[in-house]
Amino acid sequence: MAKHSLVALVEDKPGVLNRVASLFRRRNFNIDSIAVGHSETPGLSRMNIVVDGTATSVEQVRKQLDKLIDVVKVSDISEESLVARELALVRVKCTPQTRSQIIEIVDVFRANIVDVAMDSMVVEITGDEDKIGSLYQLLRGFGIVEIARTGRIAMARGAARAVGAGGKPQRRAARSRKVKGADEVSNL
């Protein structure tokens, strides 16, 4: 099991997010995070989906996604060299005594304080999951009131290799003899 980054180019139409999300549920997959926004092509959106699974099972879900009429293209870019980022907003409690300690931590992480109130602050941090996780651990001691995360968005590094309508065909992932679980419990 490993985290996989799927990038899907989809029609910008009502209900498409529902179709994608519903497919994950139906194929018994948990979405770690999903982030959707406009793409560089008008009428198409790009979805960044992070999902936990074996290479075989993620390959199966990728192919199932590709079958959706509104999905133009979908790739698993996990094996590529990636730039991956996530943004989080964290509202943390503070007192006149703790405020400067929090500011120091925020500086070390090159995060920003985007709102200050008498008894709390909102910290904005961008980075990979580890970085956000580390900051979260450090701020926890002060009391976290609220956290909002965008989920990971990712792109392959290097020369023009956009996961676009005319991109390269995807590589085929390794296959195993059987699907997990199908054998231990027969389908009565």
Added chain:
Amino acid sequence: MRLNGARIVCESLVKEGVEVMFGIPGGAVIPFYDVLPEFPQLRHILCRHEQGSAHAAEGYARVRGKVGVCVATSGPGATNLVTGIASAYLDSAPMVAFTGQVARPFIGKDAFQEIDITGITLPITKHNYLVTSAADMATVVREAFHIARTGRPGPVLIDIPRDVFIEEAEFRYPDKVNLRGYKPTVQGHPAQIKKAVGLIEEASRPLILAGRGVLISNASAELKELAERAQIPVVTTLLGISSFPESHVLSLGMLGMHGMAYANMAVEAADLIVAIGMRFDDRATAKVSSFAPHAKVIHIDVDPAEIGKNVKVDVPIVGDVRPILRSLNKAVGQSSNGEWISQLDEWRREHPSTAVRETESLIPQYVVRQIFEVTSGDAIVVSGVGQNQMWAAQFFEYNKPNTWVSAGGLGPMGFELPAAMGAQVGRPDETVWCIAGDGGFQMTLQELATIDQENLPVKIAILNNRHLGMVRQWQEMFYERRYVATPLKGPDFVKVAEAYGIAGLRVTDKALVTSAVQTAMDHDGPFLIDFQVEPEENVYPMVPPGAGLSEIVEAPREEARVS
């Protein structure tokens, strides 16, 4: 030309070559039904339950090779279609289902008979649409039919709000569909075909597994050519029955849970599996880790997601079965595989899985065999699900493509009668036999009224064992004969038929089976026979749940006398 939404639908159906639809009107679709008389080329068959409409559309589609169309109103009409849509989805049958929806201003307000049918059918349709403007209608219908019949066929649902039927828009039927996310592969990759040819020529114990994809692709002739050319024996899946003539010397019949013993033994022994248009369903493979343990696998399928889904594949070929088989036939050399074929012939003789037992009493296997004998196999057989389905699959010999219609994927009881009705509409000149169980028949028997109203000459054989037979068999075998909720009482099916204006007969005596079947055949119009068969007859062979194909249990020896 400015037309209202209802007329745009009808004009589009005419353009798509639709000849018939199965449906039931209701509040939201009255505007559609109101304009139907303006289009006499569109025949409408009024069903008695929407599940019947959808199953009829599937039955029609499967024997006619065209898209089946069904129509229902909003809310309960739409939800009643769900079983039939799911069945078409799992059987890869081309279907377009039209549902009415409440008027646009009422959507999301929980209005009377409002239901989110596009949401409900999301996982059981190939695609679906909610049409929010009459201006989109023609494009949506064009796309829906294209999606339903191309690639791996399947059902597409179009949900139309009542006021969109009434709204006017300019009608122009699009020449082309433009779907950038949908481009099914047709031709197989030449390098993959070359690899497949290599494996076929190397193999000494090759075996073809033919599925419904062969029938969908209309590739029975090409399959026969490949089998004969390279001398590869053929087994079929349940849904692949009739893709290869069962009278052929290379035919080994059906594999799987209730497959022929020798077919399953062949899978076990094979060194190469050529899987064509099939998806390694668990009823076909049994325990997947011990499936075809000595074989390399070539998998030909139009759906790339089927490759490697259940079974590891050595050479996948994605594309339409027919052109791929043509390429294979051009490239593959002649072989003999004589040793392998004589081994299989020996197993076939030692394990006569399709032999009907000699009995005094009336057994269902005998009934199916007599229907085969009397019709000389020249009939379309439509089955339900359960024991009746397995006996119909095992004891009738299918030699012509698309003469077997069974809901193998979803397995919905009650499929048989409406699907037989649809098949008869699609093939009015063929004899259609509906082989039903007494349980499944009672789930959709109201379609007898439709059959009578349309005077469809469907012949109905109820294998009446007064039980939910397959469940009873499992209770007998695996639950120490605790027959909980499986015994069924009545009704008098002959009287039921009579009440619907349909002639019928009851048969309790084995000696009268043949003449009863002949009577049904001679009768001008629909006919029902209630065969009162042995209640505790079991389906054999059987691979117990959780076991591998090689662990097949055959009929107890003393019973296995050949007739």
